Amino acid sequence: MWTHLRSIWLVFLHAFRKRETVLYPEVMPTIPPRWRGRIILSRDPGGAERCVACYLCAVACPVSCIALESAEDEHGRRYPASFRINFSRCIFCGFCEEACPTYAIQLTSDFEMGEYARQNLIYEKEDLLISGPGKYPDYNHYKVAGVAIGSKGKGEGEDEVPPVDVKSLLP
Amino acid sequence: MNVMSSLAIIFGVLAGALVVAALNIWLERRLLALWQDRYGPNRVGPFGLFQVLADMIKILTKEDWIPPFADRPVFVITPGIIVVTVLSAYAIIPFTSSIEVAGLDIGVLFFLAMSSLGVYSIALAGWSSDNKYALIGGLRAVAQMLGYEVYMGLSVMGVCMMAGSFHLREIVEAQKNIWFCLPQCLGFVIFFIAGIAEARRLPFDLPEAESELVAGFHTEYSAMKFGMFFLGEYLGITLISAMIVTLFFGGWLGPYLPPLMWFVVKTFFFIGFFILIRASLPRPRYDQLMAWGWKWMLPLALVNVLVTGGILLAGS
Numbered sequence: 001m002w003t004h005l006r007s008i009w010l011v012f013l014h015a016f017r018k019r020e021t022v023l024y025p026e027v028m029p030t031i032p033p034r035w036r037g038r039i040i041l042s043r044d045p046g047g048a049e050r051c052v053a054c055y056l057c058a059v060a061c062p063v064s065c066i067a068l069e070s071a072e073d074e075h076g077r078r079y080p081a082s083f084r085i086n087f088s089r090c091i092f093c094g095f096c097e098e099a100c101p102t103y104a105i106q107l108t109s110d111f112e113m114g115e116y117a118r119q120n121l122i123y124e125k126e127d128l129l130i131s132g133p134g135k136y137p138d139y140n141h142y143k144v145a146g147v148a149i150g151s152k153g154k155g156e157g158e159d160e161v162p163p164v165d166v167k168s169l170l171p
Numbered sequence: 172m173n174v175m176s177s178l179a180i181i182f183g184v185l186a187g188a189l190v191v192a193a194l195n196i197w198l199e200r201r202l203l204a205l206w207q208d209r210y211g212p213n214r215v216g217p218f219g220l221f222q223v224l225a226d227m228i229k230i231l232t233k234e235d236w237i238p239p240f241a242d243r244p245v246f247v248i249t250p251g252i253i254v255v256t257v258l259s260a261y262a263i264i265p266f267t268s269s270i271e272v273a274g275l276d277i278g279v280l281f282f283l284a285m286s287s288l289g290v291y292s293i294a295l296a297g298w299s300s301d302n303k304y305a306l307i308g309g310l311r312a313v314a315q316m317l318g319y320e321v322y323m324g325l326s327v328m329g330v331c332m333m334a335g336s337f338h339l340r341e342i343v344e345a346q347k348n349i350w351f352c353l354p355q356c357l358g359f360v361i362f363f364i365a366g367i368a369e370a371r372r373l374p375f376d377l378p379e380a381e382s383e384l385v386a387g388f389h390t391e392y393s394a395m396k397f398g399m400f401f402l403g404e405y406l407g408i409t410l411i412s413a414m415i416v417t418l419f420f421g422g423w424l425g426p427y428l429p430p431l432m433w434f435v436v437k438t439f440f441f442i443g444f445f446i447l448i449r450a451s452l453p454r455p456r457y458d459q460l461m462a463w464g465w466k467w468m469l470p471l472a473l474v475n476v477l478v479t480g481g482i483l484l485a486g487s
Contacts, residue, residue, distance in 0.1 A: 004452060011451035014206045021210045 035109040036094045039085055041125070042106055042134035049129065050104035050141055053080040057096035057105050065089035066096060077142075077149055083125040088118050102141040106134045181272050188261050192405040193223045198439075199405075199446050206450040233394035238300070241391060245299035250392065250399030253292035257406040260285035264413050265340040267423045267430040278339040279331060282414060283324050286369050290316040292403070293371075293378060293388045300391040308387025311457065312378035315368055318464035319375075323365035325472035329358040329479040330418050343422035352419040357475045359419045361468055366411035368464070371404065373449040377457055412441035 053070030071081035148154040155162035204211030212219035263278040265271040297309015334345035368375040379387030416437040423430035
């Protein structure tokens, strides 16, 4: 009986506490930088697209909301001819970001994507592609990769040793 | 009193009761939020007051579904019973010395009768739904009501003995010198607890315990039929608060403010207390509820009647 009265009193004292609710449209909540929000496609520091259209994100996606088509340019460099994310299906799990070998696909801290029509939630490549490098400002996939591509020959990348001449016996 | 003024009072009380019942929904949500460090509905209109309106539009436009297995006539009529019984109990409440619908000489008995009749609504709702959860809810309501009705009546006896009347206006006027909550302290506590059980509010809401019975007796009800049960519950809270004020807290009596204002202020204080209790106390087990009622409250109520009667006899 006494504990009941005490709990009634303690609950009453909560009337003078600060309220926890963040009044969202007026006050923006603090979103952590690793928040998994709207998905974007980033560019490398040179301004070229990072995506190499390897389809790993589409394979990793548990709800199959990513659809893309690959293409190759004159240097033999792969890029997505089209890239489409259906955000009405996306569950923002971030598996695509984990799967991406080139840091091209990234999740941002933007969550305000409400729409009145479902069609508006289908984002095409021009909606997804941003002008900057996103979370990894210095990373350029083609500068560290081991393959010869366009301007960069084999062994010319960052931290990359030149290829061994297998015809020579000397080390 | 002529016909026009009685009609004005009748419709005024009716409209007032319904508006306060609707307002209680908003008040409850805001107060629960306050005590849980939240805001509650604060978007629609000033302080979220129009939330009630929005809820009402929603519940009125919902599909009114009657399950094919239900006992149709009983199923349809039961939500009305609770609203009618609770509303008719408002007839005997003296809001001020001049505003009351029917100044019955058996006012207290009428109130007890009407609040007991309300349980038919719940029992029949549970029965006609043909659903085991609803039936268990209805059974619980009947058992709870039987137990708590007994000592609710007994707890009021002390007040009636001190006032020497069942007429609620005379009971209020008998409190000119001292409110009955002081000499009838025990009676007040018992009446308050019985009142919570009567209105089926937490912690005595076992007939509709969500965690065990889905929604209890109104599991199968939807749309406005559910709305009627809801309305009945909030009307019931207001009624019990108004009765507490009338019986134990001097009704409209009070200095400075106009009498009706005093009545409203006191009633809303107790409505707020009902909500505070809901915010703080957990639901007991069913056997604990019954044991508490029969083993503690009933003997205490009897002792209260005995002692009050003894003192009154010795004094006369």
